[in-house]
Amino acid sequence: QVQLQESGPGLVKPSQTLSLTCTVSGGSISSGGYYWSWIRQHPGKGLEWIGYIYYSGSTYYNPSLKSRVTISVDTSKNQFSLKLSSVTAADTAVYYCARTTMSTVTNFDYWGQGTLVTVSS
Amino acid sequence: DIQMTQSPSSLSASVGDRVTITCRASQSISTYLNWYQQKPGKAPKLLIYAASSLQSGVPSRFSGSGSGTDFTLTISSLQPEDFATFYCQQSYSASWTFGQGTKVEIK
Numbered sequence: 001q002v003q004l005q006e007s008g009p010g011l012v013k014p015s016q017t018l019s020l021t022c023t024v025s026g027g028s029i030s031s032g033g034y035y036w037s038w039i040r041q042h043p044g045k046g047l048e049w050i051g052y053i054y055y056s057g058s059t060y061y062n063p064s065l066k067s068r069v070t071i072s073v074d075t076s077k078n079q080f081s082l083k084l085s086s087v088t089a090a091d092t093a094v095y096y097c098a099r100t101t102m103s104t105v106t107n108f109d110y111w112g113q114g115t116l117v118t119v120s121s
Numbered sequence: 122d123i124q125m126t127q128s129p130s131s132l133s134a135s136v137g138d139r140v141t142i143t144c145r146a147s148q149s150i151s152t153y154l155n156w157y158q159q160k161p162g163k164a165p166k167l168l169i170y171a172a173s174s175l176q177s178g179v180p181s182r183f184s185g186s187g188s189g190t191d192f193t194l195t196i197s198s199l200q201p202e203d204f205a206t207f208y209c210q211q212s213y214s215a216s217w218t219f220g221q222g223t224k225v226e227i228k
Contacts, residue, residue: 047165047208047219062216063122096164105171106212107155111164 002026004097004112012091012119018084022097022112023077030055030075035100037108038071038082040093048093052100053080087119123147123211127220133228140196142223144209149189153213156185156194159222160205168207169194199225 008020022036029036035052042048051061053071061069070083084091094116098108124147134140144154152172157165167176169185172192182197196203204227209220 046221047210049217049219060215098164101170103170105153105155106217107167107170107210108157108165109167109170109176111166114164 002099002110004099004110006095006097006112006115008115008117010116010118012087012117013121014088014119015086018082018087018091018095018117018119020082020095020097020115020117021079022081023079024099025078027099028075029073029078029080034102035106036073036080037098037100039096039098039108039111041096041114042090042093050082050084050095089119091117092119093117122216122218123150123214125209125211125218125220127207127209127223129223130221131224131226133226134199135228136199136201138199138228140199140203140225142194142207142225144187144192144194144220146190146192146211146213150211150213152188153211154185154187154192155210155212156183157208157210158203158205159208165208196225 003025005023012018037052038050053059053073068085073080094114096114097112099110126145128143154172156169159165173185184195186193206222206224208222
């Protein structure tokens, strides 16, 4: 059973960089066959896909966040990470990592529990 | 971006009711449509993929239909554990987007 777990600071100051890591267990990122995504949910709101990475390091980002987002992968630790720069209060959200199928109809089949990141001074 | 619009935004229903939630895409997305269920404080859970395929382990009372721009999630007989918020999500375009959600509450 694949499991994902987000980790990182719960509080980030405005203008700084938000950094989160997702640790995958029960399966290897480097085995291929899946993308690995970050998704966020503003408090009481809907879901916003941020971007994904493949084990090879190739990425694709939501155009609305592309200028501020970097997703990286560390296959030796079976982890992938999110960096979001120049954060504001509008970036306060629960951040999820999710395994993303590469099937014809891509979907998010396994999710982490989510971690709340608050942007405040 | 492809906009996904769900209706209704919320509904009240009783255990045993048949519940239908609609999702409309701003352009045709064939059957590149998934449905998720989210309970308070929890991550979303995949229910239906490719518009009508049931994810492994999901009860058969959940079903999906539609293609093009109009899609439906149906719960044939609502159970107490089904009270949650449901989201549709398109994967037709590379920038994946979700609907705003439909909250199913107890009547």
